[in-house]
Amino acid sequence: MKIYDFLIIGAGSAGCNMAYFLHKENKSVAIVDREGIAGGASGAAGAFLSPLPGKENPYNSLVNEALKYSLNFYQNLLPIAVDKKGVLRVANENFDKDKLSQNSMKCEHINSEELLNISKNFMDIEGYFYENAAVIEPIQICHELTKGCDFYNLDAAELYFENGIYTLEGIRAKNIILAQGVSSSLVKIPYMQISPIFGLRVDVKTTTKVPFNIHKSISISTNKHDGTLSIGATQERHDSSKMECLTTCDKCTFYVNNDEMKIETLLKQADALIKLEDLEVVKIYKGARATIKSYFPLVGKVVDYEQTLKKYSSIKNGTKIPSENLEYYPNLYVINALGSRGFVFGPYLAKILTQNIIHNEQIPKEISTQKLFYKMARKN
Ligand SMILES: Cc1cc2nc3c(=O)[nH]c(=O)nc-3n(C[C@H](O)[C@H](O)[C@H](O)COP(=O)(O)OP(=O)(O)OC[C@H]3O[C@@H](n4cnc5c(N)ncnc54)[C@H](O)[C@@H]3O)c2cc1C
Known part of the structure; x- marks a missing residue:
């Protein structure tokens, strides 16, 4: 044998x-x-590959080193499953403008007027554009x-x-x-x-062209090869110490009856960044990230x-x-x-x-x- x-x-x-x-x-x-x-x-992931900005420290150095390696790796492995159009990072409570601009990675500030010239659907936002970012097809x-x-x-x-x-x-x-x-x-x-961080992401159809990935507290992807775009993800911790964590979150009591609320929250956050016209949710994905x-x-x-x-x-x-x-x-x-x-x-x-x-x-x-x-x- x-x-x-x-x-x-x-x-x-x-x-x-x-x-x-x-x-x-x-x-x-x-x-x-x-x-x-x-x-x-892994089947639930966005799957966004983005840099971690901020002053250099051991964790963001590891992330950014891994990003450089992995992005190149996927492009060689299966180019059809990789959309590398960069990411626009919009300041939020964790990453204010200072943190986004002061880092070792090359980035470019884009103001709201410039964004509106790229697409009239952008809301009144500004951000920092990082070239080395992508969305991939995880499955x-x-x-x-x-x-x-x-x-x-x-x-x-x-x-x-x-x-x-x-x-x-x-x-x-x-x-x-x-x-x-x-x-x-x-x-x-x-x-x-290991403690799980649960999350939900959706794939949507829209007639809007999204030129690059956009990230604030959630991410919106550029239009992918299959015509959909991903919006994700929610992040929730709950006390899973008393239960065996099921990897298929569809079976998890934590998710029963509250998908709609989570989807609504995601779409609302997306809407504050760019207007997605003729929007239709085509698929919902759920999973739990393993963290220490x-x-x-x-x-x-x-x-x-x-x-x-x-x-x-x-x-x-x-x-x-x-x-x-x-x-x-x-x-x-x-x-x-x-x-x-x-x-x-x-x-x-x-x-x-x-x-x-x-x-x-x-x-x-x-x-x-x-x-x-x-x-x-x-x-x-
Ligand atoms: C909603 C959501 C969005 C995310 N977005 C992103 C993103 O944009 N970018 C990014 O990089 N990451 C993202 N992540 C995180 C990423 O998905 C995870 O970090 C990654 O998938 C972890 O991979 P893994 O192989 O460790 O775990 P998993 O993908 O969970 O794989 C573990 C596998 O082990 C199997 N298994 C375990 N025990 C057994 C057993 N006893 N017998 C048989 N099989 C077993 C499980 O069935 C499971 O399939 C996201 C995660 C979620 C949930």
């Missing part, structure tokens, strides 16, 4: 990008998902990424490990990649505390929290134990907490993790599993 080099749990942006990069390294790859390819948050992209890999539509319940081989529902593999988004992790990773408190994503080998603390209980008191001495689950890796930027981070992080697994290249500390492990071990 076939033994794959890698078995990936979760076919969202994280898992599909891992499948792509591992397959490119000539590894045999199987990928499983209970909802199909891009059936979780098409995820399918393209998994070409050459075997896909299994199943709900992974338990992993078995024996004689150096993992088995899941009869599928056998030497290595496991956990890319499960907001779902409960198949393996205990207590230092990865620091907002940094997480990649790397999975540290076995309990075994490591059993071996080195003094870590709790601050004793420094080098990361290579920690106890790890054998051949088991995680890529998660991509937050609201899963398609900006996806290719960039998958490349980093693949280089780490295959060529032993180091993972930047900020996004490493070890960083969160030490933080939690010392806190407790």
Whole structure:
């Protein structure tokens, strides 16, 4: 029976990008998902790829570095699924005019008169235009990424490990990649505390031509290849600690009976930016973004929290134990907490993790599993 080099749990942006990069390294790859390819948050994403303006800091540097890499990557992978027309950012409470203008990225201020010359449908707004931004087709992209890999539509319940081989529902593999988004992790990773941010986005038809993406608190895309444009997304946190987070948000009690209100809010916010004529909502998408408190994503080998603390209980008191001495689950890796930027981070992080697994290249500390492990071990 076939033994794959890698078995990936979760076919969202994280898992599909891992499948792509591992397959490119000539590894045999199987990928499983209970909802199909891009059936979780990834199928619901806008999916806008935009810079994060503001004075340089470790987080926006990571985002902007990832954006540069990933945008170029998608354009080479599947140009038909990428609309790169830039984004106009309009000041809001998080990003005032100072923050939008003072940053290392090239941008251009466009006043309301200039905007009206571009389209008479713009409202009385002004903003900063960033060239390096796009909207992509997330589902098409995820399918393209998994070409050459075997896909299994199943709900992974338990992993078995024996004689150096993992088995899941009869599928056998030497290595496991956990890319499960907001779902409960198949393996205990207590230092990865995922909290979901739920969201809704719509695709609409309109006779209005939108020249580029527009972002204030929500985003409106330019007209896409299929003639629709995306408006998204809402952001809601709710106490999901008492329930298993279902990746298919249609089944989530949180959404029952309040879609219409959320759509109305989105359309109202869009209307304050540009008048969309003959508007018709054609599709609604819902999903939950996986985030951790620091907002940094997480990649790397999975540290076995309990075994490591059993071996080195003094870590709790601050004793420094080098990361290579920690106890790890054998051949088991995680890529998660991509937050609201899963398609900006996806290719960039998958490349980093693949280089780490295959060529032993180091993972930047900020996004490493070890960083969160030490933080939690010392806190407790
Ligand atoms: C409304 C909305 C709008 C968004 N807009 C943008 C945007 O404009 N730009 C952007 O970059 N990002 C956006 N995001 C964020 C982006 O969608 C996420 O960051 C990204 O999809 C996360 O990818 P993932 O692979 O980690 O998770 P997911 O896409 O959720 O994938 C995880 C998968 O694992 C599967 N799974 C989990 N456990 C199991 C199991 N035990 N057995 C089988 N399968 C399992 C799930 O079914 C799921 O398909 C948006 C998100 C939402 C919800």
